[in-house]
Amino acid sequence: MDRLRVGRRALLVGSALSLGMGRARAQAPVRLRSYWWGAKERADRTERVNALFTQRNPNITITGETVGWGDYWTRLATQAAGRNMADLIQMDFGYIFEYARRKALLPLDPFVGKQLDLSGFTQSSIAGGKVDGKIYGVSLGLNSTSLIYDRTAWEKAGIVLPDWPMSWSEFARRTAALTKAVGREGFWGTSDAGNSGPGLEVWLKERGKPMYTEEGKFGASAEDMAEWFAYWQDMRTSGACVPPDVQALDKGEIDTSMLTLGKASVSFANSNQLVGYQALNKSRLDLAMYPAGEKGGKSGQFLKPSQFWSVAATTKYPDETVKLLSFFVADPDAGKLLGVERGIPASSLVREAVAPTLDDMGKRMLDYVSFISDKVSDLPPPPPRGAGEVLAVLVRTNQSVGFKRLTPAQAGKQFLTEVTDALSRG
Amino acid sequence: MAKSTAWRWRGHASAYLFLLPWLAGFFGLTLGPALASLYLSFTNYDLMEPPGWVGLANYVRILTADAKVADSVRVTFLYVVLSVPFKLGFALAIALVLNRGIRGLPLYRALFYLPSLLGASVAVAVLWRKVFAGDGLVNQFLAWFGIEGASWVSDPDYALYTLVLLSVWQFGSPMIIFLAGLRQVPGELYEAASLDGASALQRFRNITIPILTPVIFFNVVVQTIEAFKAFTPAFIVSGGTGGPINATLFYTLYLYQEAFGYLRMGYAAALAWLLVVVIAAVTALSFLTSKFWVHYED
Numbered sequence: 001m002d003r004l005r006v007g008r009r010a011l012l013v014g015s016a017l018s019l020g021m022g023r024a025r026a027q028a029p030v031r032l033r034s035y036w037w038g039a040k041e042r043a044d045r046t047e048r049v050n051a052l053f054t055q056r057n058p059n060i061t062i063t064g065e066t067v068g069w070g071d072y073w074t075r076l077a078t079q080a081a082g083r084n085m086a087d088l089i090q091m092d093f094g095y096i097f098e099y100a101r102r103k104a105l106l107p108l109d110p111f112v113g114k115q116l117d118l119s120g121f122t123q124s125s126i127a128g129g130k131v132d133g134k135i136y137g138v139s140l141g142l143n144s145t146s147l148i149y150d151r152t153a154w155e156k157a158g159i160v161l162p163d164w165p166m167s168w169s170e171f172a173r174r175t176a177a178l179t180k181a182v183g184r185e186g187f188w189g190t191s192d193a194g195n196s197g198p199g200l201e202v203w204l205k206e207r208g209k210p211m212y213t214e215e216g217k218f219g220a221s222a223e224d225m226a227e228w229f230a231y232w233q234d235m236r237t238s239g240a241c242v243p244p245d246v247q248a249l250d251k252g253e254i255d256t257s258m259l260t261l262g263k264a265s266v267s268f269a270n271s272n273q274l275v276g277y278q279a280l281n282k283s284r285l286d287l288a289m290y291p292a293g294e295k296g297g298k299s300g301q302f303l304k305p306s307q308f309w310s311v312a313a314t315t316k317y318p319d320e321t322v323k324l325l326s327f328f329v330a331d332p333d334a335g336k337l338l339g340v341e342r343g344i345p346a347s348s349l350v351r352e353a354v355a356p357t358l359d360d361m362g363k364r365m366l367d368y369v370s371f372i373s374d375k376v377s378d379l380p381p382p383p384p385r386g387a388g389e390v391l392a393v394l395v396r397t398n399q400s401v402g403f404k405r406l407t408p409a410q411a412g413k414q415f416l417t418e419v420t421d422a423l424s425r426g
Numbered sequence: 427m428a429k430s431t432a433w434r435w436r437g438h439a440s441a442y443l444f445l446l447p448w449l450a451g452f453f454g455l456t457l458g459p460a461l462a463s464l465y466l467s468f469t470n471y472d473l474m475e476p477p478g479w480v481g482l483a484n485y486v487r488i489l490t491a492d493a494k495v496a497d498s499v500r501v502t503f504l505y506v507v508l509s510v511p512f513k514l515g516f517a518l519a520i521a522l523v524l525n526r527g528i529r530g531l532p533l534y535r536a537l538f539y540l541p542s543l544l545g546a547s548v549a550v551a552v553l554w555r556k557v558f559a560g561d562g563l564v565n566q567f568l569a570w571f572g573i574e575g576a577s578w579v580s581d582p583d584y585a586l587y588t589l590v591l592l593s594v595w596q597f598g599s600p601m602i603i604f605l606a607g608l609r610q611v612p613g614e615l616y617e618a619a620s621l622d623g624a625s626a627l628q629r630f631r632n633i634t635i636p637i638l639t640p641v642i643f644f645n646v647v648v649q650t651i652e653a654f655k656a657f658t659p660a661f662i663v664s665g666g667t668g669g670p671i672n673a674t675l676f677y678t679l680y681l682y683q684e685a686f687g688y689l690r691m692g693y694a695a696a697l698a699w700l701l702v703v704v705i706a707a708v709t710a711l712s713f714l715t716s717k718f719w720v721h722y723e724d
Contacts, residue, residue: 070665074686081473081691098689102474186561244670245560248580251665389688392667399671403582425690 028059030320035065035079036090036307037072039254041279045341049334053327060320068253073388080104085312087321091137092307093128094383099310100131106311106318107134108325115322117330120347128305128379137308138329141343144303144372145198145290146271152283153265157181162266164289164299164375168203168231171291176240178265189240190266191258192247194232194398197391199268202290203228205300205377216384218419226412229401233408244402255280271368272306272343278361287368289375301376303369306343340365385426393418467695477692484696495697497672498680501586505676506653509593514645517597521604522634535602542598551592551662555579558588579663582673589659589674600645607641608634639720647712654705657682677701 036046043066050062065086067075073095079085080099091099099105112118112135118126121139129137147162154161159178162171175189193199201211210219235241242264249263250256254276258264269277271287278285292299309325311318327334332353335345340362345351358366383390397415400406406414442449467484469477488495520538524531544550557563560577568575578584611634619629635642657678660668668675668683681701685694 074666077473077686077689099474102472104474245577245580248577248670249559386688392683392687395667396669396671399582399669403671405582405671422688 030060030317032060032062032088032317032321032324033065033086034062034088034090034324035076035086037067037069038090039068039276039279041276042066042341045338048337049328052333052337053324057320057323060324062324068251070252083314085314087312087315087317088324089310089312090140090307091310093304094387096129096137096308096310097131097382098385100134100136104313105136106313106315107136108138108311108322109135111318111322111326115319116326118347120330120349120351122346122348125305125346129308137305137310138325139305139308139343139346140329140338141272141306141340142303142346142369143270143272143306143343144301144369144376145202146269146274146368147288147290148259148267148269148274148277148285149288150259150265150281150283151286153182154178161286162288162291164292164371166288166291167293167297168291172231172235172238172240175235175266176238179239182265186246186263188242188246188258188264190235190242191250191264191268192232192236192241192244192398192402193268194229194235194401195247195395196268197394198270199290200228200394201380202300205302205380206293206297210380212381212383212387214381216381216423218390218416218423222412222416224412225415226409229398229411229415230408232398233401236402244399247402248399259285270306270343271365272341274361274365275339275341287364289372298377299372299375301372302379303373303376304379305346344369384423386423389422390419393422463695463698466692467699469692470690471692471695472689473691474689480692484693485700487693488696488700494672494675494680495677498668498675498677501668501672501675502654502677505586505590505593505656506650508587509590509653509656510646510649512590513594513597513649514600514642516594517600517645518604518638518642520597521601521608524601524605525608535605538601539598542596544596548658548662551659554588554592554659555663580670582670585664585670585673589656589663592659593653593656600649603641603645604638607638611637636721640722643712643716643720647709650708650712651705654701654708 034046034050036042038046043064046066047064050064054061076085076089080102085104089105091105096105108116116138118138125139125142126135128139129135149162151161157178159174159181162174166174171190178189179187197211204211204220204224207220207224209224213219232241236243241247242258246263247258249261250258254260254273257267257269257277259267259277260280267277268290274285274287289299290301309328311321311325315321328338329345330347330350332350335347335350335354336357338345339354340358344366345354354362355366393415397406397411397418400414401408401411466477468479468481470480470483471477524534524538528534541550558578559565560575560580562578564578565575576584578588615633615637616629619633624632655678656676660674660676660679661682664670664674664679666679666683666687668679677697678701681694681697684690684697
């Protein structure tokens, strides 16, 4: 009897406590961390959205962490190993499979229609963030690869703009002509994109080969690669692109790109990066499609999610984190702050709200994406594990050719050997 | 008897209590992780999934099938072989100059030591990158004399040498040790030798060097280990790539890339243990040869 009474009292106390805790929890301060790569322009916009979110949800504060692309993945891997990932993580198409399959990301399906509002999304833009049938990432914007070029320089030199339709050999001729016409020491027509993964992927697709097969193998032959390296070696010889010791200054970020450093007029980039590039460049920049096969050839470009928001599997606040994610991709006010810096918003509702607020540059990007949409092909198979190393091998092998350590033919063979090894190790 | 052990234990207990912070650090932060990494070197650990045992596979690949290991070993040995002697030679030369009793010695000593304080920092490596870039300070200087310099840091022929130079520039700590060693050389030996007509060079060769050998030995060992472990300069100057074309791919940098770039922590752990073995072997070798050239006065 006694015992029962104690039990009942304990029960009462316990439920009172849990009630109180429930109430306290709703207002309890929640601290979220978000982590993304990008330049300052992106950081400013992201912080503004974070601030707006906090204003509407005063109990949630957000700490933003940002680094450049070059350091992003090593740091994320370290944090993942230490079970210390940020709650909200910017994710790339090239890595989402690795992280999802290693169970580092939270499947978002249970939140759809609740905390996560995907009502403005098409099925195909949701599918872009799916791995093995579950949603692990929500697109922050649609983009495609794009040449970003210094329109002022081209117009002043009076050379035909590097614009669609343009074959690879025409691109070579026009950039060489620009180098000559500008005639400034330390300036060349284009950056050396023999090291560019996206450049290679588009070039290969135009020859009917995927960069990676469905089985996760490299999709091209040593002969294809030899031709690729030879194309860029010819570009160096003709003076169309920057020499290798200059290209080596490029660390793969906007602020060290040849275009921003004033060494070249063309960058092999992504369409959404126009915002970041324009912020660092005085002359008027414009977008153009990557070159294609000979005239009338089909483009190897494709529309893709520029990047995702993903949620760490280790987050203590899944509800709040997903709510923040949803705010970024579905709230029109957040959309206006973000603009098209991460690409064209995937949600049609946000897109409609954002379109009238865009400046001239934003409109150019919107025009570009709609211009290419009937020229692009399907999304290729996702990059397998080890794809990150493939990009590093590409940079190094292209340098070996540039510094004349290898002939293009040798480079093609060596590249394929190394890449096959890297992909087999995962 | 029992009483005395208890008493003795109490005496030890307080000693261990005082040692506790160090012991906790040693077991928790040094020995524990070291053993864990030894275990991981036999696994395919990828930082996120639980490690799976692969036996000697990592070691076999490193020793037989990995071309980048060969590249990075070559780069690292070249760096050690060049940077250690030059750095020590330079340190000794400056120490000799400072030891001649010039005025304002403390000031010079501090000034020369400064680069060593800054040396390991990221900022200096960034600065180095700028100074030796194609349009950097060095080439602007050379341009005054009509010399067109190369793009030192981004040319595979020169990139490593800029790092050697960076290391030599940080000669401060061996210099301080040399300076302390020079102070120990008894003045009367020089006086006696001078009276016997020994030239400055002879005095240096037959008095200074022999008496200094223990200090030289110490510096050689310490600097060699440091050089094997060098990481920051290559990481910053090459932007983490070890480029151009692996020209600055230090072994430690390769290890880092495998671990954090490509998520092959197990493989990287094996690389790290081989580095430990090599450093231990080189150090043991220096100790063995020291019998033949290091003179202890007593």
